[in-house]
Amino acid sequence: MPSAVDRLAVRGAGQLAGRLRDAAAAAFVTLVLALPLVGLRTVDQGGALVLETRWDWVAIGVAAVFVGRLALGLFAHLRLRVPRVVPRVAQGVAMPWLAWAVAGFAVALPFLPFADRYVIDLGTTLLIYVMLGWGLNVVVGLAGLLDLGYVAFYAVGAYAYALLALNFSLSFWICLPLAGLLAALFGIALGFPVLRLRGDYLAIVTLGFGEMVRIILINWQSLTNGPNGLPSIPRPSFFGLPFERAPAEGTTSFHQFFGLDFAPEHRLIFLYLLILALALLTNVFVLRLRRLPLGRAWEALREDEIACRALGINPTNVKLSAFAIGAMLGGFAGAFFATRQGFISPESFTFIESATIVAIVVLGGMGSQIGVVLAAAFLVLLPEIGREFAQFRMLVFGLAMILIMIWRPQGLLGHREPTVRLGRAAAPRP
Amino acid sequence: MLALTGVHAHYGPIEALRGVDLEVAHGEIVAMIGANGAGKSTLLMTICGAPVPSAGRILFDGADIAGLPTFEIVRRGIAQVPEGRRIFPRMTVLENLQMGAAAGDATPSALAAGLERAFALFPVLAERRTQRGGTLSGGEQQMLSIARALMARPRLLLLDEPSLGLAPMVVKQIFQVIGEINRAGTTVLLVEQNAYHALRLAHRGYVMAQGRVVMSGSGAALLADPDVRAAYLEGGAKPPPGA
Numbered sequence: 130m131p132s133a134v135d136r137l138a139v140r141g142a143g144q145l146a147g148r149l150r151d152a153a154a155a156a157f158v159t160l161v162l163a164l165p166l167v168g169l170r171t172v173d174q175g176g177a178l179v180l181e182t183r184w185d186w187v188a189i190g191v192a193a194v195f196v197g198r199l200a201l202g203l204f205a206h207l208r209l210r211v212p213r214v215v216p217r218v219a220q221g222v223a224m225p226w227l228a229w230a231v232a233g234f235a236v237a238l239p240f241l242p243f244a245d246r247y248v249i250d251l252g253t254t255l256l257i258y259v260m261l262g263w264g265l266n267v268v269v270g271l272a273g274l275l276d277l278g279y280v281a282f283y284a285v286g287a288y289a290y291a292l293l294a295l296n297f298s299l300s301f302w303i304c305l306p307l308a309g310l311l312a313a314l315f316g317i318a319l320g321f322p323v324l325r326l327r328g329d330y331l332a333i334v335t336l337g338f339g340e341m342v343r344i345i346l347i348n349w350q351s352l353t354n355g356p357n358g359l360p361s362i363p364r365p366s367f368f369g370l371p372f373e374r375a376p377a378e379g380t381t382s383f384h385q386f387f388g389l390d391f392a393p394e395h396r397l398i399f400l401y402l403l404i405l406a407l408a409l410l411t412n413v414f415v416l417r418l419r420r421l422p423l424g425r426a427w428e429a430l431r432e433d434e435i436a437c438r439a440l441g442i443n444p445t446n447v448k449l450s451a452f453a454i455g456a457m458l459g460g461f462a463g464a465f466f467a468t469r470q471g472f473i474s475p476e477s478f479t480f481i482e483s484a485t486i487v488a489i490v491v492l493g494g495m496g497s498q499i500g501v502v503l504a505a506a507f508l509v510l511l512p513e514i515g516r517e518f519a520q521f522r523m524l525v526f527g528l529a530m531i532l533i534m535i536w537r538p539q540g541l542l543g544h545r546e547p548t549v550r551l552g553r554a555a556a557p558r559p
Numbered sequence: 560m561l562a563l564t565g566v567h568a569h570y571g572p573i574e575a576l577r578g579v580d581l582e583v584a585h586g587e588i589v590a591m592i593g594a595n596g597a598g599k600s601t602l603l604m605t606i607c608g609a610p611v612p613s614a615g616r617i618l619f620d621g622a623d624i625a626g627l628p629t630f631e632i633v634r635r636g637i638a639q640v641p642e643g644r645r646i647f648p649r650m651t652v653l654e655n656l657q658m659g660a661a662a663g664d665a666t667p668s669a670l671a672a673g674l675e676r677a678f679a680l681f682p683v684l685a686e687r688r689t690q691r692g693g694t695l696s697g698g699e700q701q702m703l704s705i706a707r708a709l710m711a712r713p714r715l716l717l718l719d720e721p722s723l724g725l726a727p728m729v730v731k732q733i734f735q736v737i738g739e740i741n742r743a744g745t746t747v748l749l750v751e752q753n754a755y756h757a758l759r760l761a762h763r764g765y766v767m768a769q770g771r772v773v774m775s776g777s778g779a780a781l782l783a784d785p786d787v788r789a790a791y792l793e794g795g796a797k798p799p800p801g802a
Contacts, residue, residue, distance in 0.1 A: 422657075422665060429647050429658045436645035439607065441633030441662025441711060 148202040156195035163187045228499045235405055239398040249397045253404055253469065255509045257462055260408040262489040262501035263415055264458030269487065270496035271415075271424065272451035273431025275332045278319070278339025279486050282312040282456040284346060284478035286463025291359045291473055292352070301365040305464050312460020313453040315342075320452035324445055327434075339483050346475040358474025364396065365403065365468050372396035400469050407465060411458050412498055418454070427451050428496075492533060494540025503541045507533075560585045560746055561606070561637075561715055566615035566625075568598075568605045575601040577770035578615065583715070588737070588747040590761035590778060592754040592791055597767040599750040600642055603717045606748075607639050608632045619715070633662045638713035642720050644704040648693030652684055655692050655703055659710030670710075677706035680736055698729035705736070715746045722753040734760050754791035758782045766791075 168187045172179050235256075239249055261283060268276045289308035293299045299307075323334050346353045353359065364372065367383045374391045376382035383399075384391045418424040426447045430437050437444055467473050489508055493500030507529075515525045533541070561583040568576040575598050583589045593599050605612050608629040617625040624632050633639070638659075647655050656677055660670055678685035681702040687695060692703060701721055708716060718737065722730040734756050741747050751757035758764050758778040766774035766787060774787065781787050 422661060425650075425654060425658060426661065428650060428654075432647035432649055433645050436641060436647065437658075438609065438629040439633065439639045439641050439645070440659055440707065441630045441638075442658075443628070443630040 148199055151202055152195050152199040155198040156191045159194040160187065160191050163190050231499065231502055232409065236402075239401050246394060246397060249394070249401050251509070251513060253397070253401045255505055256401070256404040256408050257466055257469075258486065258489060258505040258509055259502050260404065260411050260462045260465075261459060261486045262493065262505050263408070263411045263498065264455050264462065265486050265490050266493075266496060266498070266501055267415060267418075267427070267458065268451050268455035269490050271419065271431065272427040272448065272455075273495075274448065274451060275328065275487075276335045276452075276455070277332045277480075277483050277487060278335040278337070278342070279455070279459055280478045280480070280482040281319070281339040281342035282315055282459035283463040283466065283482065284342055284475070285312045285315045285456075286460030287467040287473050287477070288346065288353060288359070288463075289460065290464035290467045291362045294363045294468075295359065295361075298363070301363075301464075301468055305461060308464035309457040309460040312463065313457035315460075316452040316454075316456025317449055319456075320449045324448055336480070336483075339478075339480060343475050343478050346478070353475075356475060358472055358476070359467075360472045362467050362471050362473065364471060365400070367399055372399065404465050404469075407461060411461070415458075416498065423447070423450060488530075492530075492540055494537075494542040497540065497542040500540055500542035507541075560620060561748065562616075562618045563602075563606070564616050564618075566602075566605060566617060567613045568601055568610050569613050570601075570610060575610075575770055576605060576612070579767075579770070579772055581765060581772060583746060583748050585746055586741070586744070587763060588741050588749065588761045590754075590757035590764040591748065591750045591767060592752070592757055592764060592781075592787075593767035594790070595752070598770040599767050600719055601770075602767070603639060603719050603748070603750055606632075606717060607637065630662070633711070633713075636712075636714040637717065638662070638708040638711055638715070639717040640701075640704050640708045640719060640721060642723065644697075644700045646692040646695075646700050646703050646707065649691055651691055652688045652695070652703055655707050656684075656710055659707035661711070663711030663713075673710045673712070677709060680709075680739065681706055698725050698733070701725060701729070701733060702736075705733070705740075709740065709745070713745065715748065716740065718747065718749045720750060720752060722751060722756060730756060754787070755782070758787075 164187060167190060168183055170181045170183060172181045235252075238244055238252055244252075261279070264282075265276065265279045268274050268279070286308040289311045290301070290304045293304045293307060294301070319335065319338050323331055326334060347356050349355070366372070370381060370383040370386050372384075372393075372395050373382045376385070382391075383389075383395055389395070415424075419428075426437070426442050427450075429440075429442070430444060430447050430451075434444055437447070466477070470477075485508060489501055489504045491504075492507065493502070493504035511526055511529055512523075515521075515523075518525050561581075563579055563581040566576055566579045566581075567574065577598075579598075579602060581589075581591075581602075591599050591602065601610075604610065606617060606624075608624070608627055608631075612625045615625065616623050619632075619635060619637065622635075624635065647658065650658070653674075656674060657670065660673055663669070663673075678688075683699055684702060684706055687699060692700065695703060705716075705718070705721065721733050721737065725733065730753065737747060737749065738760055749757055749761065758781050761778040764776065764778050764781040765772050766781065774781065774784070776784070782792075
């Protein structure tokens, strides 16, 4: 169809001037920024600081931005012509299939031939983030309360497990619910003062809450051992069978009991399967909740709080329950983190963790469970792959984030599955 | 059924209601008309507890509900169809309706009966039940908002400008359904700018101006009143009474 191509070319030429102006503006901004940042450099020359100029670098940078911006503009211009209906339809159909495939792969992973220590370790880290993402999804994705201090509950869970296990020698399975409970109480404690806040203000207060917890952990030396952290946290055992080469007198270790040769991977695989089980339980729990009146109330609250009030919903209870349940799930993940690392310190619970978890939820598409998995995989695995690029790793990471925001501003899977389908609930059930 | 005496309400330092007296008897349709900013919407909001009245009493079935939290008031049997419909745009029609049942009996059988009633009133909602609220047309959204409010089987239905922004055909249909709802036993208090439709439907009407009730009477009497006609029905040449 030459006529269509011609029309495209004519319109493209008409817009070319605009694109050029746009690219020139971007190049100018780069120039202003790059002059001091890139163009000037201080060099230590025999004890004296000398200013060195690198105008060639500035020129290359400005030229690159100009060409890149122009190319991006023209590319976007062409891309807009392609109808974008197809992926939306395919998405809804492929989702259950995709979820089962991912779950199946996750279960099989440790037994696949290429699964060495590194892969299993990475998988465990990934699953911790998936679990945190699912937990935060309750608060941010479903209830629509932007929580930037989620790491606080992760920290509470981790310290609760560590302190209970160290001071009272309680087993992992007793500590786990206690850690979750304690985190949930912290969730309610945070929830109360912020009930009236929304949006930006809520984000600021939760951000402050996350920092408060971290600073308390640093300063409460007598309980938390301050910045030195808590070492030698007990490792979980396989229902009473420890993973050790030479177990203490009178106890049998895992490899002896099953007549296997000792391998350090046993514990790693066990930890991996443990967090996988926790994460899958979390997923089932949240999916079930979404179908209950409480879960629907969370979503309705996110959509319109005033309408919720008008329908007789008590927003206080709904919000607090979202905070509490989200915090509890974070607490579980924290307890697991503590037992896996064997050492925790406040350094593991900085704001960047909160930001990563929020990024996972947002990137995955608010409220989408499988989206969280994809986003967590992306955020955890990409920096690993990026190791090849050495110091440019974060640059690659940032670039990838920008590209996603351009292509999928609604998140990787920004598609909300209805909780009721045709025919159900419409007819009376026996 | 509902009786307001000397109700004042403030938004910060601004007095939006300046001593409103109003009565709604069981089984009635009462229309409240008035110009923009007369305090009509504030009145409905105050009945629902947001804002809390700064003075006066609001009796519902003989009990004072002034000062109760909104969800308590709603659970006593008052439902509000808020201004601008306020449906949940990303939730399906079915989910919207289920949310409406939150204040009432939420057992599956009650829910099914409620859905059946809603779909009988508004057959188009049955066709649209799996569609997201935000994809409905304005009229359908208004129907959904009314149907949602009815899910909790309220005894008193408050409607805030149900005709706002709708095509004349749809307005007619909505008012017809409001009549049906009333005949089925629900008392209705209606706030409207569309004075003609509202007063024709209503048993009684009130006219509000500047936070006060300035006139009341039967719907037909108000429709025939020259002041009301001039202010609200014939282009607003004369200033509203009491201004």
